Amino acid sequence: xxxxxxxxxxxxxxxxRGSVVVLDGGGTPVAGAGDVTSPIxxxxxxxxxxxxxxxxxxxxxxxxxxxxxxAASHAGEEFHVERVTALLRGAGLPGEALRCPPELPVGEAxxxxxxxxGGGPSRxxxxxxxxxxxMLLTCLAAGWPLDGYWRPEHPLQQRLTAAVEEFAGERxxxxxxxxxxxxxxxxxxxxxxxxxxxxxxxxxxxxxxTVADAMRAYPELxxxxxxxxxxxxxxxxxxxxxxxxxxxIAAAVPGVGAVALKIDDGAGxxxxxxxxxxxxxxxxxxxxxxxxAEVPLLGGGLPVGAVRPTPAILHLRPPDRP
Numbered sequence: 001x002x003x004x005x006x007x008x009x010x011x012x013x014x015x016x017r018g019s020v021v022v023l024d025g026g027g028t029p030v031a032g033a034g035d036v037t038s039p040i041x042x043x044x045x046x047x048x049x050x051x052x053x054x055x056x057x058x059x060x061x062x063x064x065x066x067x068x069x070x071a072a073s074h075a076g077e078e079f080h081v082e083r084v085t086a087l088l089r090g091a092g093l094p095g096e097a098l099r100c101p102p103e104l105p106v107g108e109a110x111x112x113x114x115x116x117x118g119g120g121p122s123r124x125x126x127x128x129x130x131x132x133x134x135m136l137l138t139c140l141a142a143g144w145p146l147d148g149y150w151r152p153e154h155p156l157q158q159r160l161t162a163a164v165e166e167f168a169g170e171r172x173x174x175x176x177x178x179x180x181x182x183x184x185x186x187x188x189x190x191x192x193x194x195x196x197x198x199x200x201x202x203x204x205x206x207x208x209x210t211v212a213d214a215m216r217a218y219p220e221l222x223x224x225x226x227x228x229x230x231x232x233x234x235x236x237x238x239x240x241x242x243x244x245x246x247x248x249i250a251a252a253v254p255g256v257g258a259v260a261l262k263i264d265d266g267a268g269x270x271x272x273x274x275x276x277x278x279x280x281x282x283x284x285x286x287x288x289x290x291x292x293a294e295v296p297l298l299g300g301g302l303p304v305g306a307v308r309p310t311p312a313i314l315h316l317r318p319p320d321r322p
């Protein structure tokens with residue numbers, strides 16, 4: 001279904017299709033568009049649930065900032081790299097113990113800084129290095145082999161799969177290989193939204209609430225100083241958010257509800273306008289949401305249009321029931 005339109009000089013030159021689901025504070029679907037029950041790969045939006053699985057398996061972290069980093073898709077800024085390196089050093093592990101691929105930072109400013117300094121791709125710079133560091137530390141604590149920790153059959157990944165399925169309330173429909181080399185599990189958008197809502201409404205002191213609180217307390221570690229999910233968590237009190245590759249994002253606010261969406265073509269630019277429309281359906285208002293309501297289009301260096309939600313999405317209705 002068309003979720004966002006690309007309007008240039010008053011002319012609609014394109015659309016982005018996808019699906020979005022909105023749950024109220026009790027977890028009941030109150031609005032949606034597209035297919036919200038078929039499985040998708042949430043990609044990095046699964047990381048909070050994977051972090052829960054690690055903590056349950058014995059991940060020995062006491063600093064909430066480290067917990068946030070384990071659930072992160074970080075921008076590779078200096079403070080991200082230093083904290084990942086410290087986690088590995090504290091466990092007596094070299095950076096090469098990480099099995100995520102060597103990459104440059106995903107953050108533009110951080111990437112330019114590395115290149116200016118004569119650096120190049122490395123495993124610790126990869127945006128999933130916090131998650132992989134957490135996986136290694138979990139294996140050490142549980143007495144599991146480090147070899148093959150990223151493979152679906154490894155005891156670690158079995159625990160993480162169980163956590164994702166528990167919080168989504170459904171079995172994973174498929175297991176794939178994520179961009180970092182670790183498994184990615186397919187669940188529905190409704191299951192993904194349900195999982196995020198369960199995290200923010202959990203009782204204080206539970207592992208799931210620990211992860212949600214850590215991410216909300218240290219949003220810069222979850223994304224980066226300019227990351228969309230970081231800025232959302234800074235700008236909307238109580239909101240938990242996590243982006244995923246290929247146009248995915250999930251967000252939840254206790255007592256209000258949750259949203260999960262996917263853009264079919266994987267584009268990032270319509271993600272935030274669609275999300276803000278869905279959050280508005282739950283009655284949320286904040287300056288950051290107004291800022292994200294449209295993505296400007298330029299012509300000759302000047303604004304000439306925008307990527308914005310389609311008129312139908314501005315009035316989301318409850319999804320059709322089977």
